[in-house]
Amino acid sequence: MKLGIIGLPGSGKTTVFRALTGGIEIEERRGHHEPGLGVVKVVDRRLDFLAAYHKPKKVTPVHVQYTDIQGLTGEGLPGGSIGDKFLAHLRPMDALVHCVRFFESGALGPAEPLRDFKAVQDEMILSDLAIVEKRLEKVTKDMQKGKKELHQEFDILQDAAKFLDLGKPLRLFSGKAEAEKLKGFSFLSSKPELILMNVGETLKPDDARRALDEIAAYIFNQPLMALDWLYADTEAEIARLSPEDANEFLSEMSLEQGAKDRIIKTSFQLLRLIVFFTAGDPEVRAWPLVKGSTALKAAGTVHSDMEKGFIRAEVVAFADFEEAGSLASAHKAGKVRLEGKDYQVEDGDIILFRFNV
Template structure:
C-alpha cells in the first residue's frame, strides 16, 4: 500500500513523513526543493501477528507494510508545477493532505495566514484542475485522431465527458458513482481526485488536547464533505520526536503527554478503514505472516494474493478466526471445538481469519 503525503509548502509534510516512518529527512522553514520524492516503508503493527509469532516461533515473521511518499508542496494556481507534484503520487492508493494549523511566525505560509479550511479547499481544487486538464487533453487527442479517420472509443469518451461534467461542479471524482466497468476503462488515466483522501490537521504543541481542535476537525470534515473519521489531528513536531525514540522511551513520552496512541498507528488504522482493507493471516513453523486484501474479497482472491498457483489449484480454505484460535490455544484444540471450518472459493474472508489453503498444482 502506497500513501502519498500532500499539502501546501511548509504545512509540515516532511515532519509528518518523519513521524510516520521514523526517518529523519530535513525539515525547513522555507519551501524545500527536492527533485525526487522521499519514500519510506513501515511495518503495520499487528498484535495478532505478535502473539502468533510468540506461539509458533517461526523462522520468519512478516507484517504488512505501508509505503509513504513525501514530495514538494502543491502551489495554488501553478498547474505546471502541480502536474509535476501530482505525477509523483499517481501510483498512490490514497492521499493524505497535511493542513497547517500550527502557529509559528518563523515558518512562512504560502498564503500568509493560517487557515486550514481554505487550504483544504485549495488542495482539493488543484486536484480537480489537474484531472480536468488531463480529460481535456485526452478528448482533444481523441478528436484529432477521429479527424485522421481513427474510430474513437465511444465508451471511454462518454465516461470522460461524464467525469468532466462532474468536476465542473467542483466535486472530486471520488464522489462520482461509477460502475466497475467504467472505473476500469479510465484506470489508465490515473486521476488524482478519484483517490480516497485522508486529512491530517497539523496543530501547535500548545493546542494538544484542546477541545477547539476537535471543533476545527468537525468544521473541516463538514465543509469538505469528508467522513469525520478520515480527519485526524496531531502535532507533527511532537510526533516526529516520538518517531525518533526507541519503543520504551516512546511509551514513557506518550504517557507523560497523555497521548493514547502515536499518530503513526492512528494514521495506519484510518488508511485501512478508508481503503476498506482487512488482513488475513497465515501461520506455521516457517512463517507467520499478515496479508492485506480488500474487504469483501473471496477465499480465491486471498489465495491469489499469496501465489497464482494457489489460486489456480485452489481446493479448500481451512479457516479459523484469530480470536477463536487464541482462546483455544492450538490448532488441534480449535479443531476439536469446531472453530476450524472448510470453505470454498466464494467464502468472504473476514479480518483476522487464519487461513490454510489446500491446493493442487
C-alpha cells in the same frame, strides 16, 4: 499499501512523514525532485501471537509505504501552489494523506486550514481536468478517424469533465458504474484521502476539532474521506523513541496513543482493507486484503499458483485459535472450517490454502 503525503509547501509534510515513519529507512535522494520513501511495519498483536506459537524462521507484517515529495518542486514556493510535477508523483498511490497546516508560521503567516484544504483540493481537480481534456482531444481525433468504439469512453470523459469543471472531485463520481472505466487514469480527486491536520503545540485539542469540523462540513458528501489531526512536531520526536519512552512521553502529554498506529488503522478503514494470516513453520505472515474478497482472491494475493490450482481453504478465526490455544484444540472444537473459493474472508482469518500445482 502505498500512501502519498500531499499538502501545500511548508504545511509540514516532511514533519508528518517523520511522525508516521519515525524517520526510519528513509531513502535519501539527491536533488529535490525525488520522493522520500519510508516503510512502516504494521504492529499487530495477532501476528505476534502467531509468531510466538509457530516460532517460524520469518515473520512478515503488513508494510505501509509512505512517500514524501522532498522539498519544493520548483513550482511550489511557500504559500504557493503545489505544482504538476509534485502531483504526478502521487498518481500511483493507493491513498493520499493530506497534510493541512494548523500552526502559525513565520513565512506563511497565520493558519487557515479550510482555505489551504480547498486550495489543494482545487489544484487536484484542475490537474485531473487537464488529463481528461487531453484524453478527450485524443479520443475525438481517433473517433474522426473512424474508431466508433471509443464513443462510450468519450461520453464518460465528457461527464467527468463537466464534473471537474464545476469544481467537484471525482470521488463524487465514483458511485457510478462508469467510474470503473476511469480507474486507469489514477485521478487524484478520486483517491481515498485522509485529511491530517498538523496542529501547533500551543493549540488545544478542542481548537483542532473545531477546525476539522469546518473541513468536515465542507466535504460532507464526499465518500472515501477521513479526518484526523496530530501534533506532528511532537509526534516526530515520539516516533524516534523506544516504545517504553514513547509511552511515558505520551502519558505526559495526556495522549493515549501515538499517531503512527492510529493513522495506519484509519488508512486501512479508508481503503476498506482487512488482514488475514498465513501461519506455518517457514513463515508467519499478515496480508492485507480488500474487505469482501473471496478465498480465491486471498489465495492469489499469496501466490498466483495458489489461485490457479485452488482446491480449498482451511480457515480458523484468530479469536477461536487464541481461545483454543493450539491448532489441535481448534480442530477438536470444530473451529477449523473447510471453505471453498467463494468464501468471503473475514478480518483475522488464519488460512491454509490447499492447491494443485
